[in-house]
Amino acid sequence: MTNHICIQTYLSYPLAQWVRSEADDHGECVSVFIRDLVMAAYIAQDEGRNDTLKDLDKAREIVFSSVALDAILTAHPDSSLRQKTHDAYARRLQRLGLAPASLNVGRDEA
Secondary structure, eight states: OOOOOOOOOOOOHHHHHHHHHHHHHTTOOHHHHHHHHHHHHHHHHHHTTSOHHHHHHHHHHHHHHHHHHHHHHHTOOOTTHHHHHHHHHHHHHHHTTOOOSSTTTTTTOO
């Protein structure tokens, strides 16, 4: 498993307010929202260098892994956690402009 490294940055007040507002609108913490933005930028810059379908599969795997890890780490006692994880995965795919891998919105992709 990859160890995550904490990176700190300073933002102007208006930009920080936008980030907080967008994260709140997506039901995510600021850290996860910023990580997703950085991940999307990383994937986008890498797309021109490799086979597009391979990159899209890589993007789906990265997004699902991050959502699943967040779900596991929260150790939520709610029995519907698996469905919530898949719903969050579908929302992130949509926000990143990626199509689901299948008609069941990737429920069997993991």
